[in-house]
Amino acid sequence: xxxxxxxxGGTSGIAVATARLYAxxxxxxxxxxxxxxxxxxxxxxxxxxxxxxxPVFTLDLASEAEPxxxxxxMRDAMxxxxxVLLAYGLMVPQAEDERDPATxxxxxxxxxxxxxxxxxxxxALIEAQGRGSLIVIGSVAGDRGRRKNFVYGAAxxxxxxxxxxxxxxxxxxxxxxxxxxxLVKPGPTRTAMTAxxxxxxxxxxxxxxxxxxxxxxxxxxxxxxxxxxYAPGRWRLIMLIIRHLPARIFxxxxx
Amino acid sequence: MNAARGIETSGLASWGRTLRAPQLAFAPxxxxxxxxxxxxxxxxxxxxxxxxxxxxxxxxxxGLNPGGAVLLTPALDRAISFDPTTRLLRAEAGLSLAAILxxxxxxxxxxxxxxxxxxxxxGGAVANDVHGKNHHGAGTFGRWVRAMGLLRSDGGEHVLRAxxxxxxxxxxxxxxxxxITWVELELLPIASSVMEVEDEVFEDLDGFFRIAEASAGxxxxxxxxxxxxxxAALGRGIFSRGRHATxxxxxxxxxxxxxxxxxxxxxxxxNRLSIGAFxxxxxxxxxxxxxxxxxxxxxxxxxxxxxxxxxxxLYGKRGFFQYQSVVPPAAQREAxxxxxxxxxxxxxxxxxxxxxxxGALPSPGLLSFPMEGTxxxxxxxxxxxxxxxxxxxxDAILREAxxxxxxxxxxxxxxxxxxxxxxxxxxxxxxxxxxxxxAFWRRVSQP
Ligand SMILES: Cc1cc2nc3c(=O)[nH]c(=O)nc-3n(C[C@H](O)[C@H](O)[C@H](O)COP(=O)(O)OP(=O)(O)OC[C@H]3O[C@@H](n4cnc5c(N)ncnc54)[C@H](O)[C@@H]3O)c2cc1C
Ligand SMILES: NC(=O)c1ccc[n+]([C@@H]2O[C@H](COP(=O)([O-])OP(=O)(O)OC[C@H]3O[C@@H](n4cnc5c(N)ncnc54)[C@H](OP(=O)(O)O)[C@@H]3O)[C@@H](O)[C@H]2O)c1
Numbered sequence: 137x138x139x140x141x142x143x144x145g146g147t148s149g150i151a152v153a154t155a156r157l158y159a160x161x162x163x164x165x166x167x168x169x170x171x172x173x174x175x176x177x178x179x180x181x182x183x184x185x186x187x188x189x190x191p192v193f194t195l196d197l198a199s200e201a202e203p204x205x206x207x208x209x210m211r212d213a214m215x216x217x218x219x220v221l222l223a224y225g226l227m228v229p230q231a232e233d234e235r236d237p238a239t240x241x242x243x244x245x246x247x248x249x250x251x252x253x254x255x256x257x258x259x260a261l262i263e264a265q266g267r268g269s270l271i272v273i274g275s276v277a278g279d280r281g282r283r284k285n286f287v288y289g290a291a292x293x294x295x296x297x298x299x300x301x302x303x304x305x306x307x308x309x310x311x312x313x314x315x316x317x318x319l320v321k322p323g324p325t326r327t328a329m330t331a332x333x334x335x336x337x338x339x340x341x342x343x344x345x346x347x348x349x350x351x352x353x354x355x356x357x358x359x360x361x362x363x364x365x366y367a368p369g370r371w372r373l374i375m376l377i378i379r380h381l382p383a384r385i386f387x388x389x390x391x
Numbered sequence: 392m393n394a395a396r397g398i399e400t401s402g403l404a405s406w407g408r409t410l411r412a413p414q415l416a417f418a419p420x421x422x423x424x425x426x427x428x429x430x431x432x433x434x435x436x437x438x439x440x441x442x443x444x445x446x447x448x449x450x451x452x453x454g455l456n457p458g459g460a461v462l463l464t465p466a467l468d469r470a471i472s473f474d475p476t477t478r479l480l481r482a483e484a485g486l487s488l489a490a491i492l493x494x495x496x497x498x499x500x501x502x503x504x505x506x507x508x509x510x511x512x513x514g515g516a517v518a519n520d521v522h523g524k525n526h527h528g529a530g531t532f533g534r535w536v537r538a539m540g541l542l543r544s545d546g547g548e549h550v551l552r553a554x555x556x557x558x559x560x561x562x563x564x565x566x567x568x569x570x571i572t573w574v575e576l577e578l579l580p581i582a583s584s585v586m587e588v589e590d591e592v593f594e595d596l597d598g599f600f601r602i603a604e605a606s607a608g609x610x611x612x613x614x615x616x617x618x619x620x621x622x623a624a625l626g627r628g629i630f631s632r633g634r635h636a637t638x639x640x641x642x643x644x645x646x647x648x649x650x651x652x653x654x655x656x657x658x659x660x661x662n663r664l665s666i667g668a669f670x671x672x673x674x675x676x677x678x679x680x681x682x683x684x685x686x687x688x689x690x691x692x693x694x695x696x697x698x699x700x701x702x703x704x705l706y707g708k709r710g711f712f713q714y715q716s717v718v719p720p721a722a723q724r725e726a727x728x729x730x731x732x733x734x735x736x737x738x739x740x741x742x743x744x745x746x747x748x749x750g751a752l753p754s755p756g757l758l759s760f761p762m763e764g765t766x767x768x769x770x771x772x773x774x775x776x777x778x779x780x781x782x783x784x785x786d787a788i789l790r791e792a793x794x795x796x797x798x799x800x801x802x803x804x805x806x807x808x809x810x811x812x813x814x815x816x817x818x819x820x821x822x823x824x825x826x827x828x829x830a831f832w833r834r835v836s837q838p
Pocket of ligand 2: 145146147148149150151168169171174194196197198199223224225226227246247273274275276321322323325326327328329330382
């Protein structure tokens with residue numbers, strides 16, 4: 137059976153790496169994003185790599201009033217839907233969020249409010265059809281607020297709680313067995329989002345590493361991991377420690 | 392956006408790790424960002440210029456631009472088109488050969504030419520006009536490039552094909568003619584991902600030339616030499632030849648990295664004793680399988696070193712030099728013997744010593760390294776003055792023999808050595824982008 141995946145944020149570096157894994161399987165891959173020219177470049181790449189079809193939907197995901205209606209249209213255009221991957225996001229320097237309320241609002245809208253509404257709509261669609269996976273990309277930044285990026289982090293913490301709730305609902309006794317909700321929390325990854333940082337030190341992941349984890353998380357039949365998946369996996373332990381550091385130590389860390 | 396902002400960093404070294412210098416790094420992700428990023432990079436470092444940087448598998452300073460700007464290309468890794476009937480793959484210049492193999496091998500296609508590591512970009516493979524074990528039959532990588540895009544600092548984007556002088560300058564052009572944006576490459580059809588391989592031990596240098604001649608019918612040939620062997624055993628080693636099998640299936644086999652060098656090895660790890668022990672062991676293993684036809688997956692055959700991530704750290708903090716020379720046929724026996732003698736006497740050199748004959752197919756680039764003859768490649772741990780003295784002795788032998796050194800592997804050749812080996816270098820200058828430069832070029836273009 138041809139797998140059908142819809143990617144919200146089709147130009148994201150992590151999403152593209154994930155889409156290539158789907159392409160190698162011959163999947164139908166729907167790409168949603170704002171930049172039609174870049175989406176077309178991604179679509180050409182995925183087609184060359186074996187995707188059966190790559191329909192493109194041009195949309196500003198942060199300001200969509202009717203996500204459920206749009207999702208249903210896209211599902212129909214794709215001839216059905218198995219997985220939804222929510223990958224879009226926005227990270228600006230924390231100082232800008234603190235200086236300008238409109239920027240902070242944008243950070244919260246893109247990473248939390250709009251993402252939550254798309255996730256709710258996708259969860260409803262998946263539950264109604266009784267099969268499919270909803271994968272949302274959060275961040276380790278949501279695990280503990282840090283002075284360097286806590287506005288972005290707060291939005292990611294919010295989407296994590298939301299996804300835990302959806303997973304809790306999907307896992308209740310009597311729920312359809314083939315539905316799944318997972319929040320993937322990448323650590324620092326070399327994509328366009330971090331292109332303005334010095335990424336030569338350790339601790340950085342390639343988008344391909346994160347992608348393999350996301351692709352695995354979408355497989356409902358394997359029941360791999362819980363609703364929260366770290367990428368790479370070592371971040372689970374690191375964040376466990378960071379979360380439990382006493383404030384007097386934590387405050388001294390410049391992280 | 393982000394990509395138009397550079398990051399000052401000293402963390403971008405080349406594979407040999409002997410040089411660490413601050414560079415302003417730009418990391419564009421999309422082709423539409425390139426003109427603005429290039430403009431910003433040129434403006435940010437007036438006088439120091441810009442250089443494209445791929446996966447940094449060049450050993451010395453030809454891929455570095457200390458004090459200047461660099462454009463990191465690996466995020467530009469999208470395929471643009473692939474046609475299985477013509478076997479033409481067009482892709483962005485940051486796509487790696489490893490990614491091409493993982494994708495194409497299951498479909499029955501292989502790289503027409505591949506260097507000894509698959510972690511290089513298309514742009515890097517073009518800019519050094521890389522060669523592989525099939526040079527005698529296939530020539531260099533550039534012979535398989537059908538077209539490419541080149542962005543110049545004046546904002547012009549050129550589509551280059553064979554016949555265009557800028558095409559010949561850009562192939563093997565060390566990144567100095569502009570930014571290669573995409574490459575169109577003709578792939579090789581294969582029926583199996585398995586290799587048929589035969590190893591044969593040779594007891595001296597004449598043995599090498601004898602087997603090399605007799606092996607012209609094999610697609611891939613290369614030899615490992617024991618660079619510590621002296622006297623009658625000088626130049627002994629293991630000759631390895633292979634071809635694509637016709638059965639065995641098409642598997643990408645992308646294994647997880649088995650090993651990683653977690654830190655720099657201490658300086659004494661690679662001394663004469665440990666290398667001697669290693670070489671003896673390796674030769675003994677070679678003797679046991681000598682003359683036996685084996686079937687092996689393509690990865691260990693082409694990329695034995697890729698199984699150990701960051702193996703360059705084995706040479707410790709001070710890094711290492713690689714020395715790869717080519718000597719034309721008339722002088723190949725004498726000069727190779729003389730170089731191996733000098734190395735064995737100095738007791739330098741390392742486990743990694745490779746000997747191969749290049750065929751007569753002309754290289755398409757003005758500054759391409761490969762030419763007909765014999766190529767010798769060795770690693771030398773950087774021990775400072777004694778190492779440099781030995782390399783200077785090798786230089787003298789090489790110049791006398793009319794040979795030249797491979798810029799991709801070099802971090803120290805004198806300007807005169809480069810200019811003698813590459814007489815086309817003066818004509819090359821007129822094709823250079825005025826705002827592109829590298830540490831290597833500033834060094835070797837001195838009067
Ligand atoms: C283990 C090992 C084995 C090797 N074996 C071989 C071998 O068998 N044969 C061989 O020929 N080489 C060999 N090499 C060398 C290697 O193939 C070359 O150095 C290659 O050019 C590296 O590509 P890269 O992507 O890492 O480029 P880099 O090393 O980052 O850059 C190399 C050059 O390419 C230029 N460049 C890169 N991208 C672009 C672009 N988009 N536009 C313009 N210029 C660009 C750079 O400016 C630089 O001059 C080996 C290297 C290693 C580490
Ligand atoms: N990279 C990291 O270090 C890292 C770490 C942890 C978590 N994450 C998360 O991983 C996810 C993927 O990010 P990435 O690293 O792949 O970064 P990326 O390449 O910059 O991708 C982010 C994408 O979001 C899209 N986007 C932003 N706002 C949008 C909007 N309003 N409508 C539609 N698309 C919009 C952008 O598209 P445009 O091209 O239209 O701007 C961009 O393609 C994000 O949720 C990010 O927060 C990343």
